[in-house]
Amino acid sequence: MTEKNERKIVIPGEIISSGNDLLPGEGTEKNGENIIALKYGLAEEMNKLVKVIPLSGVYQPRRGNVVIGKVENITFNGWVINIGAADNGFLSLMEVPRFVNKDALDEVMSIGDMMVGKIWNINKRGIDLSLKSRGLGKIEEGLIIEVNPNKVPRIIGKEGSMIKLIKDETDCNITVGQNGVIWIKGNKIEDELFAKKAIHFVTERSFISGLTDEITKWFAEQKKENTP
Amino acid sequence: MVTKTFKRPDGRKVDEMRKITAKVGIVPNADGSAMFSFGDTIAVAAVYGPKMMHPQHSQNAEKGTLRCQYNMLSFSVTDRIRPGPSRRSMEISKITEWALEPVVMLKDFPTQVVDVHINILQANASTRCAGINAAALALAHAGVPMKNLVSSVSIGKLDKQLVVDLIKEEEDWEEGEGATDMPFTFTPDGQLTHVQLDGKITPKQLKEAVELARKATAEIYEIQKKALKEIGGK
Numbered sequence: 001m002t003e004k005n006e007r008k009i010v011i012p013g014e015i016i017s018s019g020n021d022l023l024p025g026e027g028t029e030k031n032g033e034n035i036i037a038l039k040y041g042l043a044e045e046m047n048k049l050v051k052v053i054p055l056s057g058v059y060q061p062r063r064g065n066v067v068i069g070k071v072e073n074i075t076f077n078g079w080v081i082n083i084g085a086a087d088n089g090f091l092s093l094m095e096v097p098r099f100v101n102k103d104a105l106d107e108v109m110s111i112g113d114m115m116v117g118k119i120w121n122i123n124k125r126g127i128d129l130s131l132k133s134r135g136l137g138k139i140e141e142g143l144i145i146e147v148n149p150n151k152v153p154r155i156i157g158k159e160g161s162m163i164k165l166i167k168d169e170t171d172c173n174i175t176v177g178q179n180g181v182i183w184i185k186g187n188k189i190e191d192e193l194f195a196k197k198a199i200h201f202v203t204e205r206s207f208i209s210g211l212t213d214e215i216t217k218w219f220a221e222q223k224k225e226n227t228p
Numbered sequence: 229m230v231t232k233t234f235k236r237p238d239g240r241k242v243d244e245m246r247k248i249t250a251k252v253g254i255v256p257n258a259d260g261s262a263m264f265s266f267g268d269t270i271a272v273a274a275v276y277g278p279k280m281m282h283p284q285h286s287q288n289a290e291k292g293t294l295r296c297q298y299n300m301l302s303f304s305v306t307d308r309i310r311p312g313p314s315r316r317s318m319e320i321s322k323i324t325e326w327a328l329e330p331v332v333m334l335k336d337f338p339t340q341v342v343d344v345h346i347n348i349l350q351a352n353a354s355t356r357c358a359g360i361n362a363a364a365l366a367l368a369h370a371g372v373p374m375k376n377l378v379s380s381v382s383i384g385k386l387d388k389q390l391v392v393d394l395i396k397e398e399e400d401w402e403e404g405e406g407a408t409d410m411p412f413t414f415t416p417d418g419q420l421t422h423v424q425l426d427g428k429i430t431p432k433q434l435k436e437a438v439e440l441a442r443k444a445t446a447e448i449y450e451i452q453k454k455a456l457k458e459i460g461g462k
Contacts, residue, residue, distance in 0.1 A: 038333065
């Protein structure tokens, strides 16, 4: 993805390309000779695969996604977590890598707590979450902000370049959930608010190419303002 | 057709629509939204979802549900109308669902529901057509998978003359055979998803009306397309 791919906005039903040399990917369909878009978004061509990156809409959960959610309910064998998708997430007792007293699940997490989890399975009953990975678990302190889930890839950047930059510049630990919920944890509240500002800067300009350079410039400016 | 000599109350040509405006992304809280207007007729559509269908017994395990709510605001017409659902608005809600269902890929989200709320801010006939056009834009904006967009227009028959995009004055036409109102909804590739007929028409003239509608919806589609592309990236 180093060279600039030509991206164009497509609308449902629009023909993206004709002929048989390309394959239809996510958000597209083959209709006779043509590949047509099924969603409103940016059409991208990569390795002979055409796909549409949605620009708006609700979060579509996917296996392997790291998400941040809120505990909505406690059942006898786990927690019901709201991750902002159409279905609720469910975190089973078995997926918590520590000892849990079965009679007091709320000692681990109670209703209203925020947590970082990973989607390990999606079926028609719901979305199964797991905590069996590094960096997952209950959120004890920090700042939670919400952004449009479709802008998450821009916040993370290519191979995490953007988020790494923000982390380094603000001296905060940031976890970005694919569902658009972001957890910022810094030493000072000022740092956390600064990181929040930086993230909002990125989301507002998500359509600009060369955004990483832009944000580097922005950080330099901010530094100048803060140390007169 | 009696074309040349025919005079419409607002001086338009028989195949001329009112000024059309379309705008996408006007309700910040919705997952997708759009405004569409034919002259004085203004419709706003907001889409929420796909989200969980509640209550559970209304869920469909085979495919998703499209739920439309058409509502005319009390101040949208000169005589204040009683707010809330009426026989007319419930019928139009259902018609709108049927007009949109063939293009929305409901198979992709079983047990879930997409809510479409259509509000008519100002009415001067063709409100259902403006509503369907706005809803199609809002659904696309909400990222709901769709096979295509739809565009809707009303064709009228005033006495014996076919005209495009009726206004209230024309709907109440009383000379000769009176007025016939026919809303049509087409996909850009020319497939029909909805027709209604209120009045009388000969089979021959109906064919003419379909052709007229096809031409008008092609124009509307270009405007819808432009509206969606304009806000791209924001």
